[in-house]
Amino acid sequence: EPEVTQTPSHQVTQMGQEVILRCVPISNHLYFYWYRQILGQKVEFLVSFYNNEISEKSEIFDDQFSVERPDGSNFTLKIRSTKLEDSAMYFCASSPGAGLYNEQFFGPGTRLTVL
Amino acid sequence: EDKVVQSPLSLVVHEGDTVTLNCSYEVTNFRSLLWYKQEKKAPTFLFMLTSSGIEKKSGRLSSILDKKELFSILNITATQTGDSAIYLCAVENNYGQNFVFGPGTRLSVLP
Secondary structure, X not given: OOOOEEEOOEEEEOOOOOEEEEEEOOOOOOEEEEEEEXXXXXXXXXXXXXXXXXXXXXXXXXXXXXEEOOOOXXXXXXXXXXXXXXXXXXXXXXXXXXXXXXXXXXXXXXXXXXX | OOEEEEEOOEEEEEOOOOEEEEEEEEOOOEEEEEEEEXXXXXXXXXXXXXXXXXXXXXXXXXXXXXXOOOEEEEEEOOOOHHHOEEEEEEEEEOOOXXXXXXXXXXXXXXX
């Protein structure tokens, strides 16, 4: 069964460093998403991406964040200068379409720890 | 501000019990409501609801939406220990693929 994959599973970085979190969505899906979940807190929407551009982003997704689909398979989230409060589990998700076809499939997550 | 509230936040039951989880929401332009089950890591999709009054069913799980009263319930009958998880409710607003998640209900099913 096709699935969303994410790498690495755990990333440890120093405050101020740049990190890139990688995701491979399901191959025929068209919509891609990033979410984060701070330990013990709720899942928070970051950004959605369609047709090679951001279609929606939340207040959390400020200038420190960027997303890219550098080739036909990867979908990346870059955090330019990490802060302690960026420590969280980051989930990538993809869906085949929008509206009624919006069943999102989540990847296993990348746990980001900022020291 | 868009908001999703879930209750209870935590629930402990015994195997065989039936549970009802609640989700209420306030969003600017409602598009759909989704239920997810989160065990150790990533949420897994359960249901997507877009219309009022139409029950969606999958095995022992069922869900229904009331767009007038702005809430949804998730029912689990004959609970099993494998149902222990956090159940997340999320609402999509109509401005795009923007999803607001509730805090989740942590369900523990004891043998």
